[in-house]
Amino acid sequence: MCNTTDINREMGKHEIALNYCSNKHAVQKGANPAPKLILDGEVVEFVAGDTILQVAERAGRGHLIPRYCYHPGLPIAGTCRMCTVEVEKMVKLMTACSTPAADGMVVHTKTERVLKSRAGVMEFLLINHPLDCPVCDKAGECDLQDNNYRYGPVTSSFLEDKRTYPKAATKKLSEKITLNMNRCVHCERCVRFSEEVVKSCDLMMVNRSWHKELTLADDKLGLTSEYQGCLSDFCPVGALTFNDFRFVKRSWFLQRHPSVCDGCSKGCNIEVHSEDNIIYRFTPAYNEKINGHWICDTGRLSYHQVMDPTRIVRPMLAHNGALQATSWELAQAATGHLLETAKKVKVVIGTDATIEEIRYLQAALPDMFGSKFTFRSFNGTGTLSTSSQDKKLDHLLIMQDKTANLRGAEECKLAPLENGQINDSDLVLLVRFGRSAVPAVGNGQKLILLGVWNSAEQASLGAAVEVMLPGLATVEKSGTYINCDGIRQQFIPAVVHLGEGMAVNRLLRFTKK
Amino acid sequence: MATKTVNVSRPYTWQEKFYLFAIVQGLLITLKHFINGFFLRKHNTIMYPEVKREYSNRFRGSHFISVDKNKTENCTACYLCQTVCPAECITIVAGERESSKNPDGVKKEKRPVRFDIDSLRCCFCGFCEEACPKDAIKLSGKYEMAATSRSDTKYDLIYLKREVKGRG
Numbered sequence: 001m002c003n004t005t006d007i008n009r010e011m012g013k014h015e016i017a018l019n020y021c022s023n024k025h026a027v028q029k030g031a032n033p034a035p036k037l038i039l040d041g042e043v044v045e046f047v048a049g050d051t052i053l054q055v056a057e058r059a060g061r062g063h064l065i066p067r068y069c070y071h072p073g074l075p076i077a078g079t080c081r082m083c084t085v086e087v088e089k090m091v092k093l094m095t096a097c098s099t100p101a102a103d104g105m106v107v108h109t110k111t112e113r114v115l116k117s118r119a120g121v122m123e124f125l126l127i128n129h130p131l132d133c134p135v136c137d138k139a140g141e142c143d144l145q146d147n148n149y150r151y152g153p154v155t156s157s158f159l160e161d162k163r164t165y166p167k168a169a170t171k172k173l174s175e176k177i178t179l180n181m182n183r184c185v186h187c188e189r190c191v192r193f194s195e196e197v198v199k200s201c202d203l204m205m206v207n208r209s210w211h212k213e214l215t216l217a218d219d220k221l222g223l224t225s226e227y228q229g230c231l232s233d234f235c236p237v238g239a240l241t242f243n244d245f246r247f248v249k250r251s252w253f254l255q256r257h258p259s260v261c262d263g264c265s266k267g268c269n270i271e272v273h274s275e276d277n278i279i280y281r282f283t284p285a286y287n288e289k290i291n292g293h294w295i296c297d298t299g300r301l302s303y304h305q306v307m308d309p310t311r312i313v314r315p316m317l318a319h320n321g322a323l324q325a326t327s328w329e330l331a332q333a334a335t336g337h338l339l340e341t342a343k344k345v346k347v348v349i350g351t352d353a354t355i356e357e358i359r360y361l362q363a364a365l366p367d368m369f370g371s372k373f374t375f376r377s378f379n380g381t382g383t384l385s386t387s388s389q390d391k392k393l394d395h396l397l398i399m400q401d402k403t404a405n406l407r408g409a410e411e412c413k414l415a416p417l418e419n420g421q422i423n424d425s426d427l428v429l430l431v432r433f434g435r436s437a438v439p440a441v442g443n444g445q446k447l448i449l450l451g452v453w454n455s456a457e458q459a460s461l462g463a464a465v466e467v468m469l470p471g472l473a474t475v476e477k478s479g480t481y482i483n484c485d486g487i488r489q490q491f492i493p494a495v496v497h498l499g500e501g502m503a504v505n506r507l508l509r510f511t512k513k
Numbered sequence: 514m515a516t517k518t519v520n521v522s523r524p525y526t527w528q529e530k531f532y533l534f535a536i537v538q539g540l541l542i543t544l545k546h547f548i549n550g551f552f553l554r555k556h557n558t559i560m561y562p563e564v565k566r567e568y569s570n571r572f573r574g575s576h577f578i579s580v581d582k583n584k585t586e587n588c589t590a591c592y593l594c595q596t597v598c599p600a601e602c603i604t605i606v607a608g609e610r611e612s613s614k615n616p617d618g619v620k621k622e623k624r625p626v627r628f629d630i631d632s633l634r635c636c637f638c639g640f641c642e643e644a645c646p647k648d649a650i651k652l653s654g655k656y657e658m659a660a661t662s663r664s665d666t667k668y669d670l671i672y673l674k675r676e677v678k679g680r681g
Binding site for chain 1: 589590591592593596607608609612618619620622623646647
């Protein structure tokens with residue numbers, strides 16, 4: 001029988017960091033009969049080395065086993081005792097998360113003994129857990145709430161005062177994370193995450209038992225990792241909360257839609273949490289091949305760019321030397337006029353555009369206005385211009401290239417802009433979606449801006465801007481990105497754009513009569 | 514099925530033709546009210562607003578938010594009243610209380626920055642009061658909620674924190 005460390009050794013280091021319970025070794029039916037166990041009277045096949053909890057997860061029955069310390073992306077600890085199940089021919093209840101499954105095992109998850117044990121664990125956890133669900137940001141998506149509702153005792157036999165940590169009741173661990181130690185259930189997910197996944201080793205548990213407390217390794221330094229938001233994601237209670245989301249919204253109001261993060265060339269999968277199309281946060285969505293269970297804080301906070309109050313969301317036209325908001329009809333007519341009268345037009349597309357947008361521009365513009373266009377891509381992350389120059393910035397997810405679709409632009413045969421300068425043309429169409437940098441534009445060239453711009457970026461181009469056509473950000477549109485590893489990802493709109501921005505193919509359609 | 518109307522022409526009886534009986538009957542009723550009102554002082558009307566009508570203790574009137582001895586509102590902006598409200602008349606914006614103004618520590622670290630009730634939308638069902646885990650929002654016995662402008666009917670936090678003796 002092989003145990004989890006053997007599996008870990010088999011997989012690459014990177015993969016361990018992303019995902020301890022990999023689905024790579026999926027159940028293969030065929031030559032060798034797979035080992036089987038009986039889970040609640042149902043025969044389930046599994047892979048040697050799985051623990052009982054992983055077997056249940058893979059059989060789609062993970063919801064039968066509650067857990068606090070177990071997380072598929074973290075090493076197994078077996079400390080919370082919530083996942084105990086009854087295994088026939090074993091004297092004691094076994095922890096499902098750490099007991100390796102064996103062929104012919106008979107596992108029960110709903111017996112009276114198991115339920116009594118769960119109720120006991122819940123009662124012990126709730127002895128010291130404050131009843132501050134109205135204040136707590138985790139309420140509504142809290143494992144403790146859910147499990148107490150399902151398995152917990154209705155009353156408590158504990159009448160004494162609850163244990164409190166006066167100094168760590170509202171303690172800022174860093175700019176991004178606040179700790180409320182009163183709520184902690186000592187599952188140590190955060191400690192294992194900082195030690196094994198991000199390897200920053202900045203959190204630790206001190207003291208024992210009643211006095212056990214989560215502390216920083218260095219109080220002056222605080223949390224240092226780039227993945228602090230994940231702490232609040234997987235904290236089963238509201239002990240670690242993300243300051244950006246603190247007291248902002250109750251989780252049950254939020255609608256969740258999948259999308260792709262466009263913060264770097266990794267293309268992490270995210271869940272967009274919004275209400276009435278106003279985005280309140282990004283959380284990671286599990287994707288084994290790309291980001292595992294995690295995303296970085298920069299990506300997590302990048303929704304501020306979409307909801308930026310200075311983002312230009314109305315078409316604008318130069319009038320008396322300044323850009324002024326106008327209607328789509330006028331802006332499109334002006335764009336059409338500029339494109340028709342120009343002799344040499346350079347179209348500079350940021351590598352944050354989707355493949356569909358690049359292909360559309362490449363096909364539609366020469367079709368409408370003749371062959372006076374030269375297409376170039378622009379990245380703007382330092383001197384980076386091809387995907388071969390892109391490199392990892394840490395051992396987990398963050399890439400150097402800060403645009404999402406450099407590989408896609410290369411697939412569309414879009415040559416990078418020479419020297420990052422635009423010189424030899426009389427009209428420039430600048431297409432970017434908030435991620436690629438703004439290229440330097442030489443004097444004497446008129447400019448049409450298209451896509452996601454904020455007022456500062458627009459102002460940096462000066463008076464040369466003739467028309468500004470607002471487009472859609474990644475979470476507002478559908479399209480395809482190719483990430484740094486060549487994985488093609490399609491996405492659909494997660495929220496509806498609140499301004500007057502339009503998709504590129506709709507926006508240029510009426511420029512020519 | 515359409516209603517069928519039948520006109521019946523019925524001749525008056527001799528009592529009906531002789532109007533005096535009906536007139537005396539009417540005068541007796543008037544006399545009864547006159548005696549009740551003038552001599553026995555039994556009124557069905559009251560001299561509002563000098564005199565106020567007694568309401569049941571369980572009457573649900575204008576809203577208020579209870580405060581503690583430091584005049585800090587008990588509300589922790591948990592949004593439960595906003596969630597349960599069938600008329601969608603409550604709007605809350607939550608925020609963090611300044612630690613210098615918060616002697617209660619963690620207990621009251623979250624506060625409502627805005628707490629607006631649109632009383633014209635409110636149907637006074639009392640669900641908010643029932644949902645509140647802190648007994649913060651309550652409905653008082655006050656029923657005089659007429660206002661001279663529409664903006665006066667939107668209650669903000671300062672108005673809601675006025676001291677009201679609640680019911681029960």
